[in-house]
Amino acid sequence: MAVTTPPPPGEEWTRTRSTATVGSGKNLLDVKALKMHFPLTQGIIFQRQVGAVRAVDGVDFFVEKGETLGLVGESGCGKSTTGRAILQLYKPTAGEVRFDGTELTKLGGEQMRKMRRRMQMIFQDPYASLNPRMTVGNIIGEPLEVHSLARGREKTERVQELLRVVGLNPYFTNRYPHEFSGGQRQRIGIARALAVEPEFIVCDEPISALDVSIQAQVINLLEELQDRFKLTYLFIAHDLSVVRHISDRVAVMYLGKIVELADRVDLYERPLHPYSQALLSAVPIPDPAVESKRKRIILTGDVPSPVNPPSGCRFHTRCWKAQQICSEVDPEFIEHEPRHWAACHFPGA
């Protein structure tokens, strides 16, 4: 597969077949053929491997500096695993993860620890991701100590500053997580991620556990912080409306693979892959006038098991367009339109 470089601003994009990972100076993150398999074992003392959960099975994408890439898919499709494998919280089975030119999969412990300063994570569950025995000050201050960025008085001041940045009272440092509501806890989680001044943040379903009225507060905060600190986000979520709102580009995952990747508007207005089309049509819109006119594509059945994924195209068992070839040949991830990739034998409407 040929690798092309994006044209300088203002120039036409030449249509070529290329992988979704374009090696250019603008990319903060390049992911190539990333695989993350979890072994399934049998036996009590001598465990032998009898199979693998192919949670992520060869994904390619890139994230440009300063943008937000949304990663959507249903539960179990491997989107969270992708996020964690990028940060090397799991050791990927295969593939490359290049962050600002450095290959992360080959780094040793100490080098990786240093790299972690530049990439952080915001977790889904604000109730489980904060240590209940630590004060807010310690929670936010810990990364500062770990990376020897600040100590003593300086640390306290920095923590207070961070609390102010995320919209909490700076004098909350001696309080414990249980004293805060869900939305406030999520703000603490965000402050902790910001403490080391990262460039890249993986937001793993940061608002799914929050109430509707609180979700917008946190979305707005994430957007403000992005502008202020020039952050790059990988935004993982299952809510397609939220992803449309916050992302510049969107990748759709199904059963361990990215099936479509495009600019926000292209993906939502002209989805090429049948799975994206079905997914979008399934989201209810809060407007009865619109809702009564929409045609809904209702997929039959459930997502197959990632232990034993279907042959050929993984979506063919639920796809209404499936032909003979779909069950035999795995479709390539091809750039069908400029900056619009999809893996399908029969893309388009």
Next chain:
Amino acid sequence: MAQQLLEVNDLHTQFFTRDGVVHAVDGVSFELAAGETLGIVGESGCGKSVTALSLMRLIPQPPGRITQGSIVFDGQDVLKMDDDDVRSIRGNNIAMIFQDPMTSLNPVLTISRQISEALELHLKMDKSEARKRTTELLDLVGIASAKKRLDDYPHQFSGGMRQRVMIAMALSCNPKLILADEPTTALDVTIQAQILDLLKTLAREFRTAFILITHDLGVVAGMTQRIHVMYAGKIVEKADTTELFANPKMPYTWGLLRSIPRLDEHRKAKLVPIEGLPPDLIAPPPGCRFEPRCQYRHDVCKEKEPELTHIPNAKSDHEARCWGTQQGGWLVDTDWRREIGDTRLLEEIKKEVADLPPETKKDGEEPPIVPPPPVH
């Protein structure tokens, strides 16, 4: 007026906890005709689930108790019945679909056993009849090769299929009313679409009345005829579905609509969140319950609680609990899409949240004992 299937009048459900009395449902009244679909929308903790549980008399007691009001179902007051009578209605005339299909089925009983239990109990079927009917029901809700799956256990079913089993169970005795409490919240979008589609067809086919309880305005938009919006234990707005979305009146409803991004949004507009936190239901604010978070508030809102009143000149029956939307009020002609209210007030509310500790315990004290949540 035609005979209503269900009339709820001034329902009060309270939970008596160590920290005080939680006014979970605080004077809720509504009615429902046979075959009608009603949506109850609100955030967690607004009392929508407790309302549903009260209708079924399923409030755990203690700590909960229905302290006031009446629930007249089909001419009989559910609250005045003895336990045996309630049991004969529950599952038979009123059925419920719970939120979490993973935990609301019994893991050690087969699917057929769980569905036929109600059939044997209420419809006095014998074992083989019940089994036959169970197969039909599973077919009806779209479980493939239903006959073969009768003796499977819940863990052998996926989330969507379990929810289908729950629906089959709810339908088993041809109830007149089905309460669906967040029936799709635990499911993925594509499965959610399947389940909603199924519920819609069934409601049409059997003319069953539905109460759909959800936090998702999108879900109710396509599913129900009328919508009630709840906030902090009270109904704050009642209207026909089309009317509610076309002409919402209560600032809380505006806030909800403005704070969710829409799938068909074209321009990346900034979301306007509802600032602040929902009130503590142990000591709710004396005036309007939404007043502390409302950027349209006037002084009167803090002092006196508004009643649910009819909107003047509304196209259809439309009520809201707001001083501003009453005859001659300051919000009657407000275009909620353009006027987002007093931005200075908005900033003030935002700051209050940052400053306001949610618990007033002092440092060094034991963590507060959280009252047991209402049963899910």
